[in-house]
Each structure stands twice: as C-alpha cells, then as structure tokens.
Amino acid sequence: xxxxxxxxxxxxxxxxxxxxxxxxxxxxxxxxxxxxxxxxxxxxxxxxxxxxxxxxxxxxxxxxxxxxxxxxxxxxxxxxxxxxxxxxxxxxxxxxxxxxxxx
Numbered sequence: 366x367x368x369x370x371x372x373x374x375x376x377x378x379x380x381x382x383x384x385x386x387x388x389x390x391x392x393x394x395x396x397x398x399x400x401x402x403x404x405x406x407x408x409x410x411x412x413x414x415x416x417x418x419x420x421x422x423x424x425x426x427x428x429x430x431x432x433x434x435x436x437x438x439x440x441x442x443x444x445x446x447x448x449x450x451x452x453x454x455x456x457x458x459x460x461x462x463x464x465x466x467x468x
Contacts, residue, residue: 388401388402389401389402390402390405390420392423392454392458394427394458395457395458397457398423398453398454398457398458400420400450404417405417405420417447418440418443418447419443419447419448419450419451419454421436422436422437422440422451422464423451423454423455423458425437426455426458426459426462426464427459429462429463429464437464437467441467443468448468449468451464451468452465452468455468
C-alpha cells in the first residue's frame with residue numbers, strides 16, 4: 366500500500382491518498398471499500414478537478430453533521446452508478462446509515 370499526496374492523472378485533483386494499490390483507492394476506515402483510481406475524481410463544468418461526490422459523502426457519513434446532511438441533499442440525486450457505489454460502500458462501512466435508504 367502507498368500513502369501520500371496524489372495527482373496520478375492530469376484531471377485528478379491533488380488529495381491525500383491515505384491508502385492505495387497501484388490502480389485502486391482504498392477507503393482507510395474500511396479497506397474492503399475500494400474504487401479504481403481513474404474513478405476517484407471528476408471535472409466540474411468549469412474544468413476544475415474534484416473528488417467525486419460519492420467518495421466525499423462516504424467520508425462525511427462517519428459522523429454526519431448538519432452541514433454534511435446539507436451536502437448530501439445538495440448532490441442528490443447522484444447518477445445511477447454513483448448512487449449504487451455509495452449505497453454499497455455505506456452498507457459495508459456504515460450499516461444502517463440513514464443515507465442508504467435515500468439512495
């Protein structure tokens with residue numbers, strides 16, 4: 366496993382990659398949850414590379430605060446692939462989380 370700041374692809378934002386293999390991001394809080402590194406970032410309509418919302422929401426799900434709930438509400442509905450991934454990740458990492466039912 367690697368650790369450190371990452372920008373592996375030109376369109377990928379620089380972010381702290383706490384754990385990864387050479388091709389997959391690994392959720393440090395529950396390492397069974399992974400994602401191909403190529404699917405960790407997206408680009409906004411302004412051309413800014415950002416962490417995909419479903420991954421950011423997974424981090425926020427640990428101890429949901431008022432502002433985290435607002436973030437969830439703002440990005441919902443996610444596209445189908447993002448919803449399915451987040452639902453699966455929540456089921457594994459945070460079973461019974463209230464967001465799971467809303468996906």
